[in-house]
Amino acid sequence: MYTVLVCDDEKDIVSALKIYLTSDGYDVLCAYNGEEALELMETHTVHLVLMDIMMPKTDGLTALSLLREKYNTPVIFTTAKSEDTDIVLGLNLGADDYITKPFNPVELLARVRSQLRRYTTLGAAAKPEDNVFACGGITVNDNDKTVTVDGDPVGLTPTEYEILKFLIRSPGKVYSPAEIYRAVWRDDPYGSDSTVAVHIRHLREKIEIDPNNPRYIRVVWGHGYQFATQKGGKPS
Amino acid sequence: MKKLQSSRLVKTLCFLLCILFTAGIACNVVLGLLLTKSNLFYAEKEQLLEIAVEEIVEHYHQNDVRRYVMNVLSEEDQLNRDTELYQMKFSRERSNLSFTVTDEDGAVVLNNYPAVDMGYTFTKTLSIYDYDFDMTRLNEAVSQPEETTVPPETTETELSEELATEMTEPTAAVEQITSTEDTTTSPQEPTEPVSYDEPAYPTSGRTEHIYILDDNGSGYRFRYYYYENEYNEAILQYCTQLFETTAEDIPYAEYTDGWVTFREDDYAVSDNGVVYYRGEREPTTCILGAEQDYPHRDYTVLYTLPKTFTAKDLFYYAQKLTGYAFGYIHKIIPLTICFAVAALVFFILSLLCLGHVKGENAPQARGLHRIPYDIVCAVVLVAVIALAFFVIDDGPYSGPLPIAAALTALALILLSFLATTVVRIKAKTIGSNIFVVRFCRWLSKLIRNAAENKNLLLVLGITFGVVTLAEFIYSMLLYQEDEFIALLFIVKVIEIPLVLLGAINLHKVQNGAKRLAEGNLTEKVDTKYLIGPFKKNAEYLNAVNDGVNRAVHERMKSESMKTELITNVSHDLKTPLTSIINYVDLLKETDVQDEKAKEYIGVIDRQSQRLKKLCSDIVDASKAATGNLSVSLEPTALNVMLPQVIGEYDERLRTKQLQLVPAIPAETVTVNADGKLLWRVFDNLLNNVCKYAMAGTRVYLTLEQAAGTARITFRNISGSPLNISPEELTERFVRGDASRATEGSGLGLSIAKSLTELMGGRFDLAIDGDLFKVTVTFPILQA
Incomplete structure (x- = not known):
């Protein structure tokens, strides 16, 4: 049983989130500004924080930097500020994820689950085995050809599996569709077709929480695809 | 000390006193010379x-x-x-x-x-x-000048004798004509004029005393000096002076250049110097000769x-004045020495003061001292030579007072010259402030400036050359005088730098105007080296620049305020929207039995989702339209990107039963674009296709290269009739009427267009019946 601290100055949103989280089996603590959140952190064991940025008294960013002095609890920002600069600032200050309002409750729950799993079970990086590639919450085990996202097994087609394996072997490197085609299909691509793109889209739909704002397999437009290493901001 | 040195009063006073004493010295010198010449220096x-x-x-x-x-x-x-x-x-x-x-x-x-x-x-x-001379005889002399003027010297004595005999007749009124031959060449001449007190004149010329007898019989004496070949002219000039004639006074004369030229039949000059002249004061005779040779009676x-x-008459005052003068004459030497010492002292004092200016530590060359040194030297040289000639040359305006004045002026000029030299040395400008040097420097700078723009120089050179050539040919045909050609040449030499200067000025102003026309508002016209109307023009251009800058700045400010407002409003909208979406979702989870209520929840859900999309689109649209967006342009391969885009939309298109027909060349087509923004453009376009294309139709996506541009075309068949112009479609919030009810904000095309233009591309929309065609064009980046 994990405890989630929800902090937002909008009481309705806090209540809604409480309903969702409680129904998903979490204990929920409510705070309506940064100060209250910090006080609750002192008195309770909190496993995850959902925090708004624009709040009275202590705002989210200040509260986060104060919080990070003592705790390494995962923090997800839920905010109306959707500018790229805001997202980058939030992540740089130590937030683990960033969800812009208005959010989809299902997506929010998925992200909460992902972060909690990473924080609790997968907190320490698993000892690398041979033929096992792990990056972020994704693990590709080439021995039994299984893929897990945040610990949950995902069923991939052989082609998707090959593409993911190819990309995760060198995270951060951008591969052009032609290179991916050659590596996976072991053949020269014919002209400019979108076979690779279609497969990657499918792959994203399976392993990403929001396929339109991928965390792992990112599109570099006009160049190719990469397996993102760092917690990147979502392209808006 | 410093204060005294920089005081204007002290400076002026010292210099004025110096000049005053110098003038005193000049007067004394002239006076002393005069007295010495008359042997009166030690007179009683x-x-x-x-x-x-x-x-x-x-x-x-x-x-x-x-x-x-x-x-x-x-x-x-x-x-x-x-x-x-x-x-x-x-x-x-x-x-x-x-x-x-x-x-x-x-x-x-x-x-x-x-x-x-x-x-x-x-x-x-x-x-x-006796002045009652015989008119008939005069007239004869005038009408037959050649008879009276007998050139050979041998006949001259005969003539004189003849005249002498006539003179003996007491009643006959006869002109006594005296020979005016050079006294040095004909000393045996019996009618040699008596010598006067005047000093001897240069031997190369001759001097004459000209007498005129007026009606009263008293003679005016004029002294005139002339050279041999100017004999007649001298007489004429004399007559002019004598009668104070002007052209109006003498109808027989022509008046040119201040000289009166008598017509030949109006005067006659006899061999022995008599000028017979018939003017309005007729009859008047000018006689050149000695007075005692004229018929007269002597009285003692x-x-x-x-x-x-x-x-108390003139003699009385003369006696008094002589007393004073005697007193002064005896003190002339010590006084001159005193003056000299005083002048020297004040000059040194003024030299000490010169160049010091209030508020400046180092001596400064200001005012007249800024005139280039070589020009000063030239002017001083000319003035000194002119004044020296005036002092030495005993001309008609010469006299003790003018000479004293000239000497004073000479001293003033020399002292001023010395002073300015000292100031320049003190201020260390003597070497740099030279006109020739400055002119050469200016000229070389001009040429270097012009060389920067070779086209201008070429056009200018050809035009100027042709015009000059034409002028030379024309003037050579018309005026054949060498002087005129030489003058033209000098004029041309002066013209070249002027024309060059004008052209450079014009070029600068033109460049400024061009920049302004191109919308480059950051760079202004440099007015420092411009002249006259060009400078004014450049200043006006700069004023226009300022005005436009201000307007643009204000416009930008208001646009960014607008964007900020929209962003803030959308932020404020987002929070309540989040609650709505969340509670609608929660409501769906609850066990609602009523079918109607379920349907209503569905409507709220759909509309809140639309509102959510609208919120983010409105911010994007406003940002894209105002360019308030960070764009990082980098080479992007379209032939790679388009398949990626298609891949993203593969699923959705299939869901909508749309068949995409791509035509993408295999070779690399690279354009300069921001990948993320370009994705937004294609995302919006394909989104549009998915939303509005008629199900079951084909969608064509083409990439072509033409004339250095890459053209991406999206073609689809609209699901509902398009009764709207392409222009209106890209307006914000405009959609085909029929598609009103469907999802979407109506901002997609507007955002796509704005983003494309922001990246330097072109966005064209065409509607042909139900065919909906979008063309996005970017310039190809050359590898």
Whole structure:
């Protein structure tokens, strides 16, 4: 049983989130500004924080930097500020994820689950085995050809599996569709077709929480695809 | 000390005093020279007075005495009244001068009053001339000038003798004509003029005394100096001066360049120098020669002055003045020395002060001292030479006072020159402030400036060359004088830098205007080296630039405020929207039995999702339209990107039963674009296709290269009739009427268009019936 601290100055949103989280089996603590959140952190064991940025008294960013002095609890920002600069600032200050309002409750729950799993079970990086590639919450085990996202097994087609394996072997490197085609299909691509793109889209739909704002397999437009290493901001 | 040095009053005072003393020295020098020349430097007081008295008699009384005598001799009644006046003038009460006139026989003709006390006595000869000359004879001389003017010297003596015989007839009014031959070349000439006090003139020319007899018979004496070949001109000039003639006075004369030229038949110059001249004052005869050779009767006048002057006339004052002058003459040397010392002291003082300016530590060259040094030198040189010539040359305007003035001016100029030199040395500008150097530097800079723009130089050179050539040919055909051609050449040499300067100025102004026209508002026209109207023009351009800058700045400000407002409003909208979405979702989870309620929840859900999309689109649209967006352009391969895009949409298109037909070349097509933004463009376009294309139709996506541009075309068949113009479609919030009810914000195309333009591309929309066609064009980036 994990405890989630929800902090937002909008009481309705806090209540809604409480309903969702409680129904998903979490204990929920409510705070309506940064100060209250910090006080609750002192008195309770909190496993995850959902925090708004624009709040009275202590705002989210200040509260986060104060919080990070003592705790390494995962923090997800839920905010109306959707500018790229805001997202980058939030992540740089130590937030683990960033969800812009208005959010989809299902997506929010998925992200909460992902972060909690990473924080609790997968907190320490698993000892690398041979033929096992792990990056972020994704693990590709080439021995039994299984893929897990945040610990949950995902069923991939052989082609998707090959593409993911190819990309995760060198995270951060951008591969052009032609290179991916050659590596996976072991053949020269014919002209400019979108076979690779279609497969990657499918792959994203399976392993990403929001396929339109991928965390792992990112599109570099006009160049190719990469397996993102760092917690990147979502392209808006 | 410093304060005194920089005081304007002290500076001016020192220099003025210096000049004053210098003027004193000049006066003393002139005076001393005059006195030395007349052997009067060490003269006694009595000697001075004697000279003064004789001068007074000669200049002020002799003519009166002559007229007095003539009146007495004449028997006309009318003249007797004048005689009374003369009696009064020369009475004992009014005049210290007593005179006795005796004729050639020793008979006393006139005595004003008997002399009392014989102070000064001297005698003078008074010649009474006969002026009733024979008109007919004059006319003969004029009408037959060639007969009277006999050039050979041998006949000259005959002529003189002939005239001499005529002169012996006492009743006959005959002109005595005296030879004006050079005194040095013909010393045996019997009618050689008596020598006067004037110094000898240069031997290369000759000097003449010209006498004119007026109606009263008294002679005006003029001295004239001329060179041999200018003989006639000299006489003419003399006549001009004498009669104070102008062109109006002498209808027979032509007036050019200040000279009066007599026509040949209006005057005649006899071989022995008589000018017969018939002007309006006819008959007047100018005689060149000595007065005693004119027919006359001589009288002896004995002038007597008392030792003490009783009447307060000229002699009385002359005596007083002589006293003063004597006193001054004796002090002339020590005074000059004193003046010299004083002038030197004040000059040194003013030199010390020069160049120091209030508020400046180092000496400064200001005001007149900023005139280039070589120009100053040239002016000073010319002035000094001119003044020196004036002092040395004993011309018609020469005299003690003008010479003293000239000497003073000379001293002033030299002192000023010395002063400015000192100032320049002090301020260290003497080497740099030279016109020639500055001019050369300016010229070289001009040429370097012009060389920057070779086109301008070429056009200018050709035009100028052609015009110059034409001018030279034209002037050579018309005026063949070398002087004119030379003048033209000089003018051209002066013109070249001027034309160059004008052209460079024009070019600068034009460049400024061009920049302005291109919308480059950051760079202004540099007005520092512009002149006259170009400078004004450039200033106006800069003013326009400022105005536009201000307007643009304000526009930008208002646009960014608008974007900020929209962003803020959308932020504020987002929070309540989040609650709505969340609670609608929760409501769906609850066990609602009522079918109607379920349907309503569905509507709220759909509409809140639309509102959510609208919120983010509105911010994007406003940002894209105002360019308030960070764009990082980098080479992007379209032939790679488009398949990626298609891949993303593969699923959705299939869901909508749309068949995508891509035509993408295999070769690399690279454009400069921001991948993320370009994705937004294609995302919006394909989104549009998915939303509005008729299900089951084909969608064409083409990438072509044409004329250095990459053209991406999206073509699809609209699901509902498009009763709208393409222009309207890209307006924000506009959608085909029929598609109103469907999802979407109506901002997609507007955002796509704005983003494309932001990246330097073109976004074209065409509607042909149900065919909906979007073309996005980007310039191809050359590898």
